[in-house]
Amino acid sequence: MNTAKQKIHFTDRDLINPTNPILINVIGAGGTGSKVLTALMEMNHSLTELGHAGLQIRLWDDDVITQANLGRQRFAECEIGLYKSVALINRANRFSGTNWKAETVKFEKDRLDKLPENAGASIYISCVDSVKARFGIADILNILNNGKAYSNRPRYWLDFGNSQHTGQVLLSTIGRIKQPNSEKYETVASLPLVTDEFGELLKQSEEQDDTPSCSLAEALEKQDLFINSSLAQMGCSLLWNLFRYGMTEYRGFFHNLKDFRTHPIKVP
Template sequence: MDTDKTKMHFTDNYLINPTNPITVNLIGAGGTGSKVLTALMEMNHSLVELGHAGLSVRLWDDDIVTSANLGRQRFAECETGLYKSVALINRANRFMGTNWKAETVKFEKNTLGKLPKSAEATLYISCVDSVQSRFDIADILSLQNNHRLHRDAPKYWLDFGNSQHTGQVILSTIGIIKQPNSEKYETVAGLPLVTEEFGELLKQSEGQDDTPSCSLAEALEKQELFINSALAQMGCSLLWGLFRYGMTQYRGFFLNLKDFRSQPIPLA
């Protein structure tokens, strides 16, 4: 008889029963980030309707909306020339009545080598287009792991990444998440950072062209039209499960949109 228990990660209790809205740093407001923000709007409204405190999102991006962004990213022609983060957050706040914040700078350490107070959060979501940005975020989160006693102590990092036809979403814990005793499941307290588990693969892809596109046609040569939205919906479904069901047996997935294949990543 097979007596192996299913591996399961139980959500940190503060995400399920918070005293205040869960603080979220969304890093990147481009093709994926702009669509993740829409999903977070829907998630926030649903959580509040269920009696939860909801989400408090801060969107980080220093890029300006250009004509190449129209169509593939969630921007209108009248928003060209504006900061992406400001355009998206203003629209979200008007639409949902929230008080979310926009940052028009890169998510990075200050001149003292520390993270600004405004950048502290419980949940980090990265939608960046460079390998170095992921390692920089991992470095920042490693520092944050030493400050886990305050209200906005860091708990999770959800990273979105993609190429032209394929992509992946990886969930990591920032440190160890205390797990309940379980007779039914084998609990998993720590999920490795994407840079720890897939660091070599990330470095191998470092030479890929990530320069800005001058037109939508050029942008579509680098990323297919619906790869970002497909990743955003599936990745936010994983996040929703943490809130709604309080557990997950998967820590992400790989997606190939060209032949419509997805491969879940079970807990190790």
């Protein structure tokens, strides 16, 4: 009897045993992004203890900290008025002794259609609220993927998105990732971009109110207290597995914190 092989995506081999730290662009430093950064600090320390070169993070956000950000996002009252990216990166560097960087601009093309400086990275993690921002990121990644080969050529995009009680995390490859020969597994070289696979659903959700909240109470009406941290932990666990085990059977999940259900998404 013939049985179908299990579908597996093997991590790009250059990320498993790199000479230099892996460059990651984290886009968005709000409710999810601020917690993803904490998880990346833990991941970086664990990787270096295991003999890996670790991570080099560049955090992108042009927003400043307000009173409404306290409580749900990882900011203190003394940081009000500072750029979110600067406050988080300074704290991470002081805590971990790293030399991570902050960008106080949006990760988007300028008026002349020019790519942002320092846009190149191996991994992109997006924690953005708007559909427009996601399509903008996808556009930049496609342009970078068609450029000349270089050490920090884009390989993966990990996208976090959520509403008040629900959310999802999806891993995409940027182009094809060379896979090893395997008799045991059916290897999958390409994972579709979130904007290609769920583009229509994203556009339908575009009507959601994304105006800034004036208070924590108002913010909690849009996103409940622990949805961001719940997604951040589970999503970063997916990234950790790529490094730790060199392969994954799953490329993400749908998560409902209200009824505590999580539905994994297998590699297609």
